[in-house]
Amino acid sequence: MVAEGINVLILSDREVGAERVAIPSLLAVAAVHHHLVREGTRLRCGLVIESGEPRETHHMATLIGYGAAAINPYLMLESLTDLRQAGMLGELSQAEAEDNVVKAIGKGLLKVLSKMGISTVQSYCGAQIFEAVGLEPELVARHFTGTASRIGGVGLDVLAREALERHARGYPRPDSDLLPVGGLYQWRRDGERRMWDPETIALLQHSVRPNGNGDGDVSQQTYDRFAHLVDEENARAGMLRGLLRLREDVRPVPLDEVQPATEIVKRFSTGGMSLGALSPEAHETLAVAMNRLGGRSNTGEGGEDEARYGDERRSAIKQVASGRFGVTINYLANADQLQIKIAQGAKPGEGGQLPGHKVDRYIARLRHSTPGVGLISPPPHHDIYSIEDLKQLIYDLRCGNPRARVSVKLVAEVGVGTVAAGVAKANADHVTIAGHDGGTGASPQSSIQSAGVPWEIGLAETQQTLLANDLRSRIIVEVDGQMRTGRDVVVAALLGADEFGFSTAPLIATGCIMMRVCHLNTCPVGIASQDPELRRRFAGTPEHVVNYLMLVAEHTRRLMAGLGVRTMEELIGRADLLEAEAAIEHWKAGGVDLTNVLTMPEVEPGAPRRRTEPPPRVLDDALDWDLIAAARPALERGEKVGLQREVHNVHRAVGGILSHEIARRHGSAGLPEGTIEVEFHGSAGQSFGAWLASGVTFTLRGEANDYTGKGLSGGVLTVLPPDGHPYLAEENVIVGNTVLYGATGGRAFFRGLAGERFAVRNSDAWAVVEGCGDHGCEYMTGGRVIVLGRTGRNFAAGMSGGIAYVLDEDEGFEGRCNLELVGFDEISADDERELRGLIAEHAQRTGSPVAERILSRWSEYLPRFVKVMPHDYKRALAELAQEAAGIAGEGEPALRE
């Protein structure tokens, strides 16, 4: 037809009926697309799909990804009519309802596109950036040509059977026109199998609680039933690890020769679930449990209450996510492990969101933000665009805490092995491979269902790539994603994991019942809620978690004994002890080929398949050791110290280790301002003044590179041109890109221009600069930024807190500012005082003629300042003010009586 000159093909399943069974829409589109590609006529026609099937973002994304130029999801639209008639859409008109759905799907697609780094639908169309999990190679080769499919799987016959089966539910018309609920989002007995069902949840909870018979064996038996269900039944039906079997043809060893459970649990950690997602009670319960076990809990994104640092409630792993919420030097200094979260299993690329109603005073304090203002973690880390950047961040974090392990958390997806090798080369101590089946109830629904690949695949790929590149011995590999039983642990270890992250299961042990309402703040068991009434209902204890993980470790031991292995060290990487399960019941599993997963690359005899040595030392030549030595009187006795140093661009993250020393000794308060004053000359390397702690003042005469003032934590940072410079400083760039990223406090003064992304995700630093590049103040949540000159485009995008004052001399600022979340406000008398004070300090520290001119003609300049104020922030401040007034008001009558 295309040859005949027809240039739009419409594939439709409208004619489905008693005699006609619909072909899955994606198969239809992909098959036609690839056929035309092979014929060489693809470019001559457009492909349109009209189908009752597509209804979710993921459906649309895959259809477009496989070549559909337009989609008519008629049944989805007709369902709206139905819903409307049933009165479920309130006052919405049909057009409005359709509009809303289309808009929602559009937004979803945008997220998908942006996480793949694609900016137009045109380039996404036909790009097929997917990995097929569980499709047979022949099928993929023919209809999904070019798609990665590493484990084989079902073929056309099975797809046909499934289509027939679906058809059979509709024809002949059943007696009732009720549709089965399906259970994809909510568990139903006859619906899709889920990772957790009532039985497994209840058994796990019962196994860790006292059972009234005073009988320890009962716990063990209950756990065994739990593990049996999970391992044999659920796993077999849904999980890749269920298709793997532990070899039985090996000589077992006696159980008592196997490493004790108390040693095994030291390799366990809990996943990064943030305070904000979890209630403080639940979060602390996990921390206490992990500390008692000698394992590690994870702060998650969003900081940690300093009150917890000194005791059992401290989280050993401190996460550093793109939002950098609460990432202060004191936070870094109190970690055993610093985890850079690149992407998380459930939400690759989508960033995290914390709705405003969950941001109470406590959360806001930890995140250095404003109560009631929703928080968005930007999808990318603004300081990581390449593996070199990642290496830099690893270095910066090492400076922030030379004692801590630095870890990178990756999501298991195509190519994760290569990225992991990059991470190892970037000198990380540790890499976490997160599988697709993790995630909390707060993750957007389309991510829960269809992001990433199972950890088994990602882990196997990582192990193989690391071994092949001789990097395995210097990095710890952790796997994270729905670990539930000792068998999961053993399979993961055999595939190459040194450590094991648990997320959902420990929460279930403390009482989580998988409500999947985490985002609504109504969690009835007080785990994922900030509501004080609900938090009181939390009944979990550290013992629950301890008991559970000990049961898992005991289970691990028993399996190890069966495999004839005495220690975890001997177990790791022994993929040869696994084999593919022959009798796989579920028909979808037929045709799965696990050879790729089970490959063990040849390595030299005796070469380690696990981590045996630390990564190379990188801090030895840091400038800070000298600063620390010279500042000893200040560090130890609080005496004032003034220093002068040369700096060169090989010196990176100058001030980081020094700040660590201060935080270690003096906590977040640091030292009184100006205790340590250092005057530098020269051209500083990246991350100059990173994490600079309170009490340190750096003044650099010269220039500084990218990431200056990263995570500024209370120190004062000034950069000004060297004396006698021949150019106009206000027209030249003096600090690089991404300056003050994630700053949490302190002040900064730049006599000149800053590059792009100035003060992104600043939460509490105050800064003055004389002009900046694009994306200034993006995602900022607090603090003050004063720009005494031109800004680049897209200023204040995603800014939800803090205030920026921009001197708008050419009156073109409005066009350069992203007004989605912010507006321009009156400058009040208080504001004026603040503004003028900062400009005066800028003048004093840098001698800037620009500042001096403004100050001397203040009344003339003041009206030219634009106050950039986030809407949400304004609302929240007003509410807080009202609340304060209300409290005072209530008190009054009592006073009068």
Added chain:
Amino acid sequence: MGEIGGFLRIHRVGFDKRDPRERVRDYKQYFHTQSEEELARQGGRCMDCGVPFCHEGCPLGNPIPDWNDLVYRGDWRRAVEVAHSTNNFPEFTGLICPAPCESACVLDINDDPVTIEQIELGIAERGWANGWIVPEPPATRTGRSVAVVGSGPAGMAVADELNRMGHSVTVFERDEGVGGLMRFGVPDAKLEKWIIDRRARLLEDEGVTFLCDVDVGRDVSAAELRERFDAVVLAIGSRVHRELEVPGRDLEGVHFAMDYLYQRNRAVAREEGRPWRAAEREITAAGKHVVVVGGGDTGMDCISNSLREGAADVKMLDVYPELPSSGRPENTPWPLPPKRTLTTYALDEGGERTWNSEVTALEGDGDGRVARAHGRRVEGTSSRDLRAVPGSEFALPAQLVLIAIGFSHPDHDGPVRDLGLDLDARGNVRAPVYATSRPGVFACGDARVGQSLVVTAIAEGRKCARPGRRPLERLARLLARGRAAVLRALAQGLGDDVNDDPVDDQPQAPEGDDQTDGDGEGARGEHRREA
């Protein structure tokens, strides 16, 4: 879903019981049905849980969150449809189910569960009141015939299901009315009998034939049924009593509770002009000192009937110790039904329960009539560790002694013997996946699992009609048999492959002990109503 956070604002409103002093004088339902508004409000407490434990807790797998939401939004009509999608008789369970769904409700962890049972009843009653529950005879008949023996909830459910599939169903019942223990065990105060009649009439209008007063094995042999019908389903209940082995058991005035309850239910039927049978020997509690042996629900129903007859006093002896009346004992953690002692509707009305007491002998008045019951105190918590307390002997005046200590298994005479069916270890009919050892003969309900509940009996009946696997898996196996089999199955709908490959799900002997189940019944029928 209901209202976001609704459970934080709306409190559970339980059953509205009538004044005991008033209700003890009649044979009407002992509580009032809730208003539509209140039910909708209560439905709004449901959180539409990601994992709805209620749905798992209900033996029928009722789509509870779905109906709660519909009720909350006032869409009763759809709710009626949804409720019937998994439950043939929501009005029965809505009245007398012990509601394991509610003890499994997520809100029971630290709050009061959603009033699922009352909502279920509300839905069913609204369906009837609005004429939404109407006969829907099958469009086509398969030409196959099935005989169902027994018209208890299991027999009714299996008949309903098979009839819907187009088979011709005849139900044989030896009593004069349908409903099994729901009619002759459960008193009208819990379940008024016109409710059973209403449903039975609907089934008849849809084509089910009920033949009452036919005792299979006596009036017609089971073997004959097997010949005349394509299949036979035994739903004969578990009716063999556990015996009280003490001296004096033979005295006049000592009876099985069931014999008494049958008579009382018949007396009400007579009063209300329904069919009834006269007793050979009348059992009455009027003016007597009554002793009920066994602390389960059968015993409670005996108390309620004795009080209505005007007994002088009623004493119940329970061998087990008293349990806390609220909270969750550690050995029955959520979502299991908690073991607690509740004041039942019967004890609200009168009567007295003594714990840790067993009957040792019954003493006559010299004329062969019972006059006194002798007993003693015991210690221990389960049937295995009960010990007599020395010197704790006591005696009670007793002119009527009712034995309510449970049933052991179905009748082994009659159809079971006729057909030579295999039994399981506990004496129930062995029927993994509902097929007995005789081809074409199936069993379900208490006859297969031992004494249980109405809700389990209905679930049994449903599954017996569609045994085996989920449609998806069944289709897989059909495919293996070839294209013709698939097309045939598709034409018939995927549900009716009665003789499917068996999977062994014969119930196992219970593992736990039978604490508090004086008659092995546990608290049923009303345990939630107290909340």
